[in-house]
Ligand SMILES: NC(=O)C1=CN([C@@H]2O[C@H](COP(=O)(O)OP(=O)(O)OC[C@H]3O[C@@H](n4cnc5c(N)ncnc54)[C@H](OP(=O)(O)O)[C@@H]3O)[C@@H](O)[C@H]2O)C=CC1
């Protein structure tokens with residue numbers, strides 16, 4: 265099986281390069297045509313969605329996994345055309361190319377397609393109403409994939425973190441090394457989900473085969489606030505010897521931490537349908553966090569302090 269992995273250097277893409285390796289020949293793309301170890305791979309700029317067709321024609325994949333996206337939530341407010349090109353137009357083209365060749369497509373989307381006014385975990389059938397450009401562009405991407413006629417699965421996930429890439433966990437460790445006190449919002453609730461879990465479940469789905477095209481939710485079980493997540497990060501980081509001391513983590517309201525983009529107050533997704541369909545076990549978010557530190561114990565060093573903050577993403 266030939267798998268074309270778009271965005272092989274993002275948080276999820278990095279873990280997918282590991283998890284998909286046993287399924288066949290994985291051809292990865294990055295923007296500059298280089299992997300972190302310097303090895304060459306296929307260059308692809310998704311801001312030019314027409315480049316996608318030639319690549320898919322040449323590689324002739326059985327499966328395309330699209331982990332590339334414009335994920336800088338605040339910056340997307342200032343560059344909506346770019347966000348829509350990468351998050352909506354490109355996935356539409358990819359999906360239509362897959363439909364034309366009979367290739368299957370796995371695509372990822374976000375809790376930010378919801379407005380966060382729910383009071384129970386969101387199901388796939390719940391109404392969407394994104395609050396910002398990032399969420400609107402991702403929703404347009406979902407619709408383009410669904411309309412393409414390709415056999416596909418859109419995995420909506422949320423609050424993704426890992427040892428690689430730009431994410432909240434690494435931002436907290438970096439800020440925690442610089443400051444004695446952090447202020448973190450306690451009135452936005454969601455399910456922190458490690459990139460390795462998304463990658464492992466994606467491999468399990470491909471091993472089994474897509475049961476039915478559509479959207480499925482995939483997040484860790486349980487829920488917490490960003491403040492609760494930050495406290496857990498420092499507790500686990502200390503327990504695993506990643507940091508020697510923790511800053512004070514003060515709970516604040518969203519109004520006390522103004523950001524360019526509005527974020528949903530309630531971001532909890534119900535992964536029950538996916539778990540039942542594919543027989544996958546979904547860990548509790550805190551256990552998944554502890555596993556992340558265990559898995560990465562050897563690789564931490566001081567890299568978190570050196571990484572750009574999540575607001576620098578693009
Ligand atoms: N991060 C999160 O909290 C969440 C993410 N998701 C979704 O999960 C998926 C994976 O996200 P995640 O791994 O966190 O994202 P990252 O921000 O870690 O990685 C995004 C990837 O997209 C690539 N990319 C960005 N712009 C372009 C472009 N113009 N052309 C080609 N590639 C580009 C980057 O490539 P390069 O490295 O080469 O620059 C990078 O590899 C996305 O669909 C995202 O929307 C859903 C919910 C939460």
Ligand SMILES: Cc1cn([C@H]2C[C@H](O)[C@@H](COP(=O)(O)OP(=O)(O)O[C@H]3O[C@@H](C)C(=O)[C@@H](O)[C@H]3O)O2)c(=O)[nH]c1=O
Pocket residue numbers: 335336337374375376421422423424431432435439446447448449452490521523527574575
């Ligand atoms: C750095 C920082 C952030 N915050 C707040 C801001 C925001 O409300 C929340 C999360 O901040 P971030 O900017 O790291 O996360 P954000 O970019 O909003 O994360 C989102 O990314 C996209 C791609 C998704 O799809 C979502 O599921 C979600 O993970 O924490 C604080 O309260 N204190 C802080 O010191």
